[in-house]
Amino acid sequence: MNNHGTKRGAVINAFFGLAIILGVNPVPCKGHSRLVHQAIAQAAVLSSEGYVNFFNAASVDPNAPLSFQPVESEVVIPLPPISWVTNGAFFEDDTPRYANHFYTVTPTRVPGQARGITDVGELLYVELGLIDYAKVTNSFAWGTARGIHLPWRVPSSETNTETWECARTYQMAALTNIVKADRDANMAHSLYTMGHILHLNQDLTSPDHVRNDEHAFKHWIEAFGKGTYLRELNAFPLEQRGWSYWQNRGFSKVQDFWDRGHFVGNASALDADANDSDKLGLAEFSNGNFLGEDALYAEYFSPGDQHYFPFPSLA
Numbered sequence: 452m453n454n455h456g457t458k459r460g461a462v463i464n465a466f467f468g469l470a471i472i473l474g475v476n477p478v479p480c481k482g483h484s485r486l487v488h489q490a491i492a493q494a495a496v497l498s499s500e501g502y503v504n505f506f507n508a509a510s511v512d513p514n515a516p517l518s519f520q521p522v523e524s525e526v527v528i529p530l531p532p533i534s535w536v537t538n539g540a541f542f543e544d545d546t547p548r549y550a551n552h553f554y555t556v557t558p559t560r561v562p563g564q565a566r567g568i569t570d571v572g573e574l575l576y577v578e579l580g581l582i583d584y585a586k587v588t589n590s591f592a593w594g595t596a597r598g599i600h601l602p603w604r605v606p607s608s609e610t611n612t613e614t615w616e617c618a619r620t621y622q623m624a625a626l627t628n629i630v631k632a633d634r635d636a637n638m639a640h641s642l643y644t645m646g647h648i649l650h651l652n653q654d655l656t657s658p659d660h661v662r663n664d665e666h667a668f669k670h671w672i673e674a675f676g677k678g679t680y681l682r683e684l685n686a687f688p689l690e691q692r693g694w695s696y697w698q699n700r701g702f703s704k705v706q707d708f709w710d711r712g713h714f715v716g717n718a719s720a721l722d723a724d725a726n727d728s729d730k731l732g733l734a735e736f737s738n739g740n741f742l743g744e745d746a747l748y749a750e751y752f753s754p755g756d757q758h759y760f761p762f763p764s765l766a
Contacts, residue, residue, distance in 0.1 A: 482552060482657030484677040485541045491680070492540035492649045496533050500693035506532070509626060511638065518632065519639030522612075527636075535639045539613065539646020540653070547582045547602050548611075551593035552654045554709060555663040556738035558716035558761065563706045565589050565734070570665040570745075570757055580604055590660070591709045594651040613647035615705055652708055655733040663757050664743035671744065700730045709734050716761035739763070 483491070496502050506513040516529035523542055530538065543549075553568035560566070567589040586602035593599060595615040601607060611617075618641050625638035657673075659666045666672075680686070702708065714720040714735035721739045723729035731739070739762045742748065750766070752759035 482654035482660050482673070483680075484673055485544055487673075487676045487680050488540040488544070488650050488653055489537040491653050492537045492646050493533060494687065494689060495649055496536050498689045498691060500691050504693075517635045517639035517642075519636045519643065521640075521643060530639070532638070532642050535642040536646040536649070539643040539648075540650040541646070543613070543647040543650035548593075550582045550584065550587045550602050551599075552590050552651060553587075553660050553663065554589045554591055554655060554734045556661050556710065556714070556734050556760070560710075562710040562712035562732075563591050565591070565710065566663065567593075568663060568665060570663050572665060590651045590654060591706060594648045595705055613644040615644075615648055618644040618648065652733060655709065655737055658737050658741040658746070659743040661734045661738040662743040662746035662760055664746040666744045669744040702730075707732055711735065714739050718762065721762060 503513055513533075514531055516531055517535065518527045518529045519535065520527045521538070521542070523545075543552075551567060553566075555566040555568075557565070567587040568584070571584050581604055583602050583604040586600065588599060588602075593611060593614075597610075597614060597616050599611050599614075601609045601611065603609070621637045621641035621644060625634050625641055628634045628637060654660045658664070659670075659672065697707075701711070710732040711730075713723075713729060714731050720729070720731060720735070724731040724736060738760060742763060743758070746758040746760060749759060749761055749764045
């Protein structure tokens with residue numbers, strides 16, 4: 452299994468780099484540890500044909516530092532482009548963002564409009580009422596739609612500025628702004644935002660995140676990923692793949708990397724994916740093939756239970 456607020460002030464800024472090194476990671480509701488998210492995001496960049504091609508076309512050195520001030524910092528920070536991607540993947544797990552990291556695949560869902568998390572039994576004990584679960588959304592909407600408010604329980608006007616639409620806006624500004632410092636900052640922000648979006652897609656490899664299975668206390672997949680992925684560095688060799696590779700497999704939009712709407716509780720869709728004849732979105736693949744911490748085989752639950760899903764099945 453490939454598993455409030457305003458700016459936090461000078462203290463957070465001082466620990467910005469340290470957090471990346473040490474992997475400071477609150478327990479609740481994670482799909483993978485922050486360091487694993489960073490490692491996967493780095494591999495994604497290194498496997499992308501489009502990454503270097505874009506920088507070449509834009510006449511930008513892909514290794515030259517870009518200066519940008521993310522929300523986590525009170526000063527401008529210079530980092531190479533790939534580090535902005537990995538930092539975005541790291542900070543997507545901040546409170547309360549991770550409440551929007553679920554995408555529940557049910558046979559009756561509308562692709563792109565699946566439920567977010569409704570199973571909050573464990574999290575209520577550890578979040579001290581910071582998150583309003585009536586405000587949560589699914590991870591695809593969170594990563595692609597403008598204007599979604601952070602799900603703070605207290606009134607807040609904060610919206611998510613790290614979405615696919617935002618990334619495209621930052622990218623356009625990076626290519627058209629007259630001032631070089633502004634171009635660089637927007638380029639960094641675009642890459643930083645892509646790291647946030649990559650994180651959301653990566654979380655689909657945690658079955659808990661596609662099977663409505665909150666896992667604040669039971670998060671064995673996270674421990675496994677941290678102990679395996681970071682240690683076995685050659686387990687997943689890099690493969691250079693571009694947009695044409697995915698187009699040839701029927702992927703035409705961002706939503707397809709979450710959910711193509713082909714798996715609706717039917718074993719035939721799982722078989723077709725396994726045979727490479729009709730690939731599924733990652734949420735579909737994880738939901739139909741793997742068990743969550745609590746969302747186990749179909750036979751363990753009755754239809755209608757929040758942890759019931761047609762597959763995997765003992766039958």
